[in-house]
Amino acid sequence: MSQEAIHSGDGPPDYYVPHSSALPIVGSTALFITAFGAGHFIQQSTDTVPTNTGSFGFWIFLIGLVAVACMMYSWFSTVVKESYQGLVSEKLDRSFRQTMFWFIVSEIMFFAAFFGALFHARVITVPWLAGASDNLQTHLLLWPDFADTWPLFLTPGGGLTQAMAAWGLPFINTVILVTSSVTITLAHWALKKNSRGPLKVWLGLTVLLGSVFLVLQVVEYVEAYHELGLTMSSGIYGSTFFMLTGFHGAHVTLGTIMLAVMLIRTMRGHFTADDHFAFEASSWYWHFVDVVWLGLFTFVYWF
Amino acid sequence: MNSQIINEVITVQLAIKRFFVRSRSYGAWAILISLLSTTVLAQGWDMRPGVTEMSQHLRTLHHISLWVCIVVGAVVFGAMFYTIFAHRRSKNPIPATWHHSTKVEIVWTIIPTLILVGMAIPATKALIEIEDNSDADLTILVTGSQWKWHYQYLEAGIGFYSNMSTPLEQINNTEAKGEHYLLEVDNHLVIPTNQKVRFLTSSDDVIHSWWVPDFAVKQDALPGFINEAWTRVPEPGTYRGQCTELCGMNHAYMPIVVDVLPEDEFESWLEDQRIALESMGEAAIAARSRDWSMEELMPIGEDTYLSNCATCHQPDGSGQGITYPAMTGSAVVNGPIENHISTILNGVAGTEMQAWGPQLSDLEIAAVITYERNSLGNETGEVIQPLTIFNSR
Amino acid sequence: MIAHAETVPSGRNPLVKFILRWLLTTNHKEIGTLYLSLSFLLFFIGGAMALTFRAELAQPGLQLMGADFYNQMVTLHGLVMVFGAVMPAFVGLANWMIPLQIGASDMALPRLNNFSFWIMPFAFGLLLSSLFMPGGAPNFGWTFYAPLSTTYGPPSTDFMILGIHMMGISSILGAINIIVTIFNLRAPGMTLMKMPMFVWTWLITAFLLIMAMPVLAGVVTMMLTDRHFGTSFFEASGGGDPLIFQHVFWFFGHPEVYIMILPGFGIASEIIPVFARKRIFGYTSMVWATGSIAILSFVVWGHHMFATGMPLATELWFMYATMVIAIPTGVKVFNWVATMWGGSMTFETPMLFALGFVVMFTIGGLSGLMLAIAPVDFQYHDTFFVVAHIHYVLYPGAIFATMAAVYYWIPKWTGNMYDERLGKIHFWTAVIALNLTFFPMHFVGLAGMPRRIADYALPFTGLNTFATAGAFLLGLTQLLFLYIVIKTVRGGPKATDQVWEGAKGLEWTVPSPAPLHTFEVPPKVD
Ligand code: HEA
Ligand code: HEA
Numbered sequence A: 001m002s003q004e005a006i007h008s009g010d011g012p013p014d015y016y017v018p019h020s021s022a023l024p025i026v027g028s029t030a031l032f033i034t035a036f037g038a039g040h041f042i043q044q045s046t047d048t049v050p051t052n053t054g055s056f057g058f059w060i061f062l063i064g065l066v067a068v069a070c071m072m073y074s075w076f077s078t079v080v081k082e083s084y085q086g087l088v089s090e091k092l093d094r095s096f097r098q099t100m101f102w103f104i105v106s107e108i109m110f111f112a113a114f115f116g117a118l119f120h121a122r123v124i125t126v127p128w129l130a131g132a133s134d135n136l137q138t139h140l141l142l143w144p145d146f147a148d149t150w151p152l153f154l155t156p157g158g159g160l161t162q163a164m165a166a167w168g169l170p171f172i173n174t175v176i177l178v179t180s181s182v183t184i185t186l187a188h189w190a191l192k193k194n195s196r197g198p199l200k201v202w203l204g205l206t207v208l209l210g211s212v213f214l215v216l217q218v219v220e221y222v223e224a225y226h227e228l229g230l231t232m233s234s235g236i237y238g239s240t241f242f243m244l245t246g247f248h249g250a251h252v253t254l255g256t257i258m259l260a261v262m263l264i265r266t267m268r269g270h271f272t273a274d275d276h277f278a279f280e281a282s283s284w285y286w287h288f289v290d291v292v293w294l295g296l297f298t299f300v301y302w303f
Numbered sequence B: 001m002n003s004q005i006i007n008e009v010i011t012v013q014l015a016i017k018r019f020f021v022r023s024r025s026y027g028a029w030a031i032l033i034s035l036l037s038t039t040v041l042a043q044g045w046d047m048r049p050g051v052t053e054m055s056q057h058l059r060t061l062h063h064i065s066l067w068v069c070i071v072v073g074a075v076v077f078g079a080m081f082y083t084i085f086a087h088r089r090s091k092n093p094i095p096a097t098w099h100h101s102t103k104v105e106i107v108w109t110i111i112p113t114l115i116l117v118g119m120a121i122p123a124t125k126a127l128i129e130i131e132d133n134s135d136a137d138l139t140i141l142v143t144g145s146q147w148k149w150h151y152q153y154l155e156a157g158i159g160f161y162s163n164m165s166t167p168l169e170q171i172n173n174t175e176a177k178g179e180h181y182l183l184e185v186d187n188h189l190v191i192p193t194n195q196k197v198r199f200l201t202s203s204d205d206v207i208h209s210w211w212v213p214d215f216a217v218k219q220d221a222l223p224g225f226i227n228e229a230w231t232r233v234p235e236p237g238t239y240r241g242q243c244t245e246l247c248g249m250n251h252a253y254m255p256i257v258v259d260v261l262p263e264d265e266f267e268s269w270l271e272d273q274r275i276a277l278e279s280m281g282e283a284a285i286a287a288r289s290r291d292w293s294m295e296e297l298m299p300i301g302e303d304t305y306l307s308n309c310a311t312c313h314q315p316d317g318s319g320q321g322i323t324y325p326a327m328t329g330s331a332v333v334n335g336p337i338e339n340h341i342s343t344i345l346n347g348v349a350g351t352e353m354q355a356w357g358p359q360l361s362d363l364e365i366a367a368v369i370t371y372e373r374n375s376l377g378n379e380t381g382e383v384i385q386p387l388t389i390f391n392s393r
Numbered sequence C: 001m002i003a004h005a006e007t008v009p010s011g012r013n014p015l016v017k018f019i020l021r022w023l024l025t026t027n028h029k030e031i032g033t034l035y036l037s038l039s040f041l042l043f044f045i046g047g048a049m050a051l052t053f054r055a056e057l058a059q060p061g062l063q064l065m066g067a068d069f070y071n072q073m074v075t076l077h078g079l080v081m082v083f084g085a086v087m088p089a090f091v092g093l094a095n096w097m098i099p100l101q102i103g104a105s106d107m108a109l110p111r112l113n114n115f116s117f118w119i120m121p122f123a124f125g126l127l128l129s130s131l132f133m134p135g136g137a138p139n140f141g142w143t144f145y146a147p148l149s150t151t152y153g154p155p156s157t158d159f160m161i162l163g164i165h166m167m168g169i170s171s172i173l174g175a176i177n178i179i180v181t182i183f184n185l186r187a188p189g190m191t192l193m194k195m196p197m198f199v200w201t202w203l204i205t206a207f208l209l210i211m212a213m214p215v216l217a218g219v220v221t222m223m224l225t226d227r228h229f230g231t232s233f234f235e236a237s238g239g240g241d242p243l244i245f246q247h248v249f250w251f252f253g254h255p256e257v258y259i260m261i262l263p264g265f266g267i268a269s270e271i272i273p274v275f276a277r278k279r280i281f282g283y284t285s286m287v288w289a290t291g292s293i294a295i296l297s298f299v300v301w302g303h304h305m306f307a308t309g310m311p312l313a314t315e316l317w318f319m320y321a322t323m324v325i326a327i328p329t330g331v332k333v334f335n336w337v338a339t340m341w342g343g344s345m346t347f348e349t350p351m352l353f354a355l356g357f358v359v360m361f362t363i364g365g366l367s368g369l370m371l372a373i374a375p376v377d378f379q380y381h382d383t384f385f386v387v388a389h390i391h392y393v394l395y396p397g398a399i400f401a402t403m404a405a406v407y408y409w410i411p412k413w414t415g416n417m418y419d420e421r422l423g424k425i426h427f428w429t430a431v432i433a434l435n436l437t438f439f440p441m442h443f444v445g446l447a448g449m450p451r452r453i454a455d456y457a458l459p460f461t462g463l464n465t466f467a468t469a470g471a472f473l474l475g476l477t478q479l480l481f482l483y484i485v486i487k488t489v490r491g492g493p494k495a496t497d498q499v500w501e502g503a504k505g506l507e508w509t510v511p512s513p514a515p516l517h518t519f520e521v522p523p524k525v526d
């Protein structure tokens, strides 16, 4: 795929329109393989579906994921290359920024679905099961022994769990993420002043903090499963807990990878004081992940 | 612009007349005829008046909003068809140039607002009344399960299941359809006239919805929750309804039949039910106090199988795909007997195979198990006694 | 000046060249064509499914299929029509027309655009393959209510979920692209309040998509974990609630129905002024009305749940909020009529479809208003009255709008005029067949026929037979549409650049057919 820009004269073109690219079709095929594999993998590994046995799903899923990763790598390198060819005008840069902004909005809405479920469960469902509002009969006839508590230590069906305390690991993790938001901002300031040394230090520190967060999250999960009996299947408390922290963790992972890539690119001398969109996008993403965490800490752990 | 509008409004009536007389737009006629023909076909297809005060009240509300819609429609479409006629190019070659008028826009924001407020007031009152479930004379717990209703009279302590009784032959078109095709059940729900009857709806599996149009009662039955609804029926009679929430394969086959009896008759019906319950208890004791032979059990088993199990497992026991396993050659049916009994008694959690223990008598369960084990292509030769079932409960 | 990186595959087999061109294209016009073609194909597939289950409904009793297969057909019909026919059709139109209407050379992110498209065929491949899986296709309605779809769903449900995830990615990326294009690539002088209405409605639709689709992704994810990983979001014994499903689903679902109508509003607002030869009446209030509808759409979802046992206050809120939507929608309808008033109208096919849209969408909207009256909705809910409502807003709404747009812009796309006589025949037969099919559904609904049933009681027979006959007629008329489109693509009288006498706007300043690259030098708008 040779990308030859018909572009002459000074400065970037008004707008750069790439023509023909194999990336999208490769990407959508990869996505399809991932989904197809994931479906089989899930069915095969949770044995609720008697007709789907075997283990090929996992491998297809893996191949799909690798293909998606390769596609993304190649896509972003293409964009970086184009930027180095001077094809990115101010206007295109603005497009990139707006795209990232709306992408983050959509991510927020994705979390909103789970927060919505959490709030509904806490504010409406659990009290209703215990007879609140006009649900006395629900309580008397169906769940007479059920009491309204949150965290939900004892589910209506009799499942038991303990809650994750907010002021242990979760609080440490909060401190870590908030700090990392500060360090990424310091890195950004450094970049804007073109001081590469501090840039590398702060950025490296941010990646490190992100990784430590993830490690602690794993420790927390192990504790939840093995000491607290808090699992995905321990009722709505466990469901919302793992869904929210799990998807958040996945986003931290993604954000950390993005920042790590930025670190590598910085090492290679990429970015200038006034042209570093990729860096900014990653840092926006990081702030978004941080803000979501604050919501999590408040509503999942604390209150 | 305003005088222009007034002028045009004056000629509207004339114009509409001319439009239909001389119009070259046969299409308009075609629409009109197609609408009219369905309307003619639809004679008597208005919302049912029903028999309760509430159902009639809701019908009135329905008519109010219907008329609002018809009038709004007539005004909007009237204006539209008039302008289509009057401002077509051959009549009005030079288009006007105005393109906004704040005054007019305010008017057509305010008028709909007022109409809506007018509709909302009676609607609010009705809704408040519908949701007032207090002070009931009688409470019935209605539990949906795939695909039947379970009625329990909480005060009287009696209860029964209600299954559709339309034969499979009628559904499969091998037999003429009866008058109440699909709207008939084995055990009718019975309620008294003129009492406030409260229905508590719930479900054993998926969401169902209990609907009797003539009472204007529709309430979703949610697994794990209880909803409330009520009715007060002034007239005795038999009223029919259906499950209205998609609940799986046989959602169409989950009818509701309610007999409304005068209060005294209702009391004696309740008494009969109590006696029947007792004699059922006696019959059950009698059934388990003796040994039954294969010849006795098989016909009972066949009946039970055909009326309860065949919708899913098929009359010949062949099952349906992977969802409903075949009885023929099934490992459960041909395996250890305890396993078979507990499958029938307790069902299989999280599947459509429900617990039959509460629904069938010891005798019926013993018979259906015997039947399954010695028919439908299986031959174990075993005979299961009601006493065994009693002891496994 | 616009820079292109050209990679035309050269010197290869023409077939390979052809395939590569469409697979790899980043051109907004070609991608628009791809979207429209896919949507047309899926419209026929969804329609064929409708005909399948309508045939079963022709007579009481089961003649052609089991009840379970009936449910599968209804479910796939809903999913395919909503996500496969209507949404891609509008995205296709957006792709073709938005850059042309705002004077941009292409979409803001052309490669991403191609990605958004090519996800779709794969997603639908995954969804439709469920028909061939053991246990059959999803059979719980397009609203896939838990726990019918979780605990009791067939194995193929997982693939439906993943298919929906893919569609979601596609829609979100597509919507972002459209928003960015509109915000960033307008020609100099094209201020927001000078944008054509189609662009405005799409801007707002794209916003709805970005807000709503991720929520759908969230709810299907919860389904997946409830099915396989032991969570109990929708299960009371674990402290969850089937109603959590419904709330989250309809938080997506109601904006979704406006996603399926707002671009249609835009199309009507483009076409009516052109054929009335008069400027659109109340442009500003049209924009504000669209915005209000969009905002309101996020606070009315509970009107789908009146019978679920919500508390009185909640029911009242949802009833009032829903009724309020009639006001801005009314503003739109009245403005269309006012646009026509005093105009100098001609009735070419696009105008006919636009007028058909206005009339019959209004009928559907008014029945929606009736549904919004909560106490009476207890009688309407889950009956064929609702089915009648949704088809009046969706078929003569979304589908007619799309067809109006196709007739309106196809001369620009192909350079050829369509066959006006056939177009008119198409319109009139479609209108008649449509009303024959869907109007009786109001009555069966009122008479008490629940929706989603494979078999019904005897009193409902007459009107059902009638509706089935109408449906088949309607299917036939769509074959005529296919024929007209193919015929126009292959040839016909040459269209002028302006095409329509009253047409104003940037898209009419470029040649017909529009060359692959347009507005390389941005036009000036004053
Ligand atoms: C394009 C899609 C579309 C659109 C635009 C609408 C528009 C509206 N819908 Fe509809 N709806 C659906 C698609 C759509 N709907 C679907 C698919 C379902 C079923 C989902 C399922 O369960 O499968 C559904 C279901 C549905 C229900 C649930 C019914 C039930 O299940 O019990 C309700 C209830 O309130 C409702 C209401 C409305 C209202 C008030 C509008 C309003 O927006 C309409 C506003 C328009 C007008 C009112 C007409 C024009 C206005 C005037 C001329 C002004 C003057 C008028 C007056 C003041 C009276 N809709
Ligand atoms: C845009 C959306 C859209 C469109 C266009 C349609 C179009 C049609 N719909 Fe559908 N419908 C829905 C959206 C839509 N529907 C939704 C969301 C539901 C709810 C689903 C649910 O309950 O979950 C629904 C439900 C629904 C029901 C209720 C089912 C039930 O509750 O039991 C019915 C019943 O008649 C119906 C009928 C039809 C018919 C006859 C058409 C006709 O317009 C179709 C006309 C036919 C064609 C356009 C096909 C042309 C093809 C041929 C002539 C054959 C050629 C064949 C091949 C190429 C193979 N639809």
Ligand code: CUA
Pocket (backbone or CB within 6 Å): B144, B147, B207, B208, B209, B243, B244, B245, B246, B247, B248, B250, B251, B252, B254
């Ligand atoms: Cu029970 Cu539908």
Ligand SMILES: [Cu+2]
Pocket (backbone or CB within 6 Å): C253, C254, C257, C300, C301, C303, C304
């Ligand atoms: Cu809605």
